[in-house]
Amino acid sequence: MKLLKNLYKSVGIDLGTTNFLVYLKNRGIVVDEPTLVAINNRTNQVLAIGEEAKKMLDRTPAHVRLVKPLSGGVISDFEVTEEIIKYFLRKISEKSLFSRFHVAAVSIPTNLTEVERKSVEDAVLSAGATKVLLVEEPIASAVGTRLPIEEATANMIVDIGGGTTEISIISVGGAVVSKSIKIAGNKFNEDIIRFIKNEYKLLIGEPTAENLKINVGSAIPIEDKLEMKVRGRDMSTGLPKEITVRDIQIRSAMQKSIKSIGETVKNILEESPPELVGDVLERGIFLSGGGALLRGMDKFLEKETQVDVTVVDDPLTCVVRGLGIIIEDIPRYETILSNQEKPKPINL
Ligand SMILES: Nc1ncnc2c1ncn2[C@@H]1O[C@H](COP(=O)(O)OP(=O)(O)O)[C@@H](O)[C@H]1O
Ligand SMILES: [Mg+2]
Structure with missing residues (x-):
């Protein structure tokens, strides 16, 4: 053996x-x-x-x-x-x-x-x-x-992946509170595709939306003004067309989804047993998953919840x-x- x-x-x-x-x-x-x-x-x-x-x-x-x-x-x-x-x-x-x-x-x-x-x-x-x-x-x-993890201190982890955002409070090696919502990275991409379609009458694919999110996307207003050129198919002519998209546009495209993640985290803090919440207030929230890399996601959650947010090392x-x-x-x-x-x- x-x-x-x-x-x-x-x-x-x-x-x-x-x-x-x-x-x-x-x-x-x-x-x-x-x-x-x-x-x-x-x-x-x-x-x-x-x-x-x-x-x-x-x-x-x-x-x-x-x-x-x-x-x-x-x-x-x-x-x-x-x-x-x-x-x-x-x-x-x-x-x-x-x-x-x-x-x-x-x-x-x-x-x-x-x-x-x-x-x-x-x-x-x-x-x-x-x-x-x-x-x-x-x-x-x-x-x-x-x-x-083996201690009886509660820790809150918010993991924003591709398909789901998992919000959990863990203690003694297990999740004591948990909630999963289907608003995460893929939803942000869909938001961007829909926005570009409505605003520019231009069809873009998911890889393009993902590039926009990663290169110019943010959860809160940022100092640098970012922009990116993308190509898509013009819905009226059927021909390829290039447009320039700015950070403020991508932010507004994803705003509703980002806001609902913030609200869900806030609700969980409001509904969880006070002794767990006490620990979370003291230790802060840990943010993981690819969505943690979205510019300003940590600051956004901090503002929503009034709790410190730490992005874990290499969230992916x-x-x-x-x-x-x-x-x-x-x-x-x-x-x-x-x-x-x-x-x-x-x-x-
Ligand atoms: N720099 C970034 N900014 C924003 N989102 C990102 C970034 N890097 C990766 N992502 C997103 O993170 C998601 C994947 O995260 P991951 O934690 O691997 O998910 P899962 O665990 O569900 O497979 C994808 O939606 C991807 O677009
Ligand atoms: Mg994951």
Whole structure:
């Protein structure tokens, strides 16, 4: 058994709605690719996964469809998810001597049902892991941020990913309050596409909207005046056209979505047990996920909630790095994650 343990390696898997990351024990992050699959409509065969599938975005022939199987934060397409996990784990094992994995620590949203938890576990087992440790996403984030998760002090984590924003208060190794809303990075992109369509009668694709968000987007007014030229298809002539878009426009396009994230965080603080809120006021809110990188998102949330907001280090890899820390010391975290008396969770 000991020999097997040495031969098999442990992995940490972040099944994000937008990005799929894998941490391999003693190695670090070995996979960081989009959670995207290209499927042939005629045969239902998987054509490409991850980066390869992304290359097809916006250039897909009619018989190919692109699937984001985790779009809503839950596994909406179980079989495709299983394919993705298998594909990436196979890719890692091809480069080494082993073909199976010892423990796989997998991050999951806090609102999964028992059946959904089981389905994630089964997918990972069938992809070659001998044992699965499910870790609630905010816990993985907190470990990645080196917060003291086993203590009875509450910490609030707001993770703005692609498909969902997960707001949680964690204590003693578990989420005690949690809420998931479907307003996050993808919604910001949709807001931008709609704005450009209404304002300029111009059609742009999602990659262009994403570039606008990252390059000129912000949650609050900023000092530098940013602008960017983008190309799209003019709806009246059908021809390509170039326009210049400014930060103020992108901000106003995303304003409603950003505001509702702020309001949800505020409501949770108002509705949570006072002793938890007391800790949060003292320690501040930790902001993770790709959405934490939006300019001024931290300042915006600070203004809305009157609580200090800290953006975690490298918000896009925080969860998988947390899983990495967990698999480097499984005995310790297994106890923290499963055996302790945990307060009953509240889903607000
Ligand atoms: N610099 C940035 N500014 C704003 N949004 C960003 C930035 N970088 C990444 N994002 C957004 O973050 C989201 C992905 O975040 P991630 O935490 O990987 O999501 P998930 O965990 O759901 O896969 C995408 O919507 C992406 O557009
Ligand atoms: Mg995530």
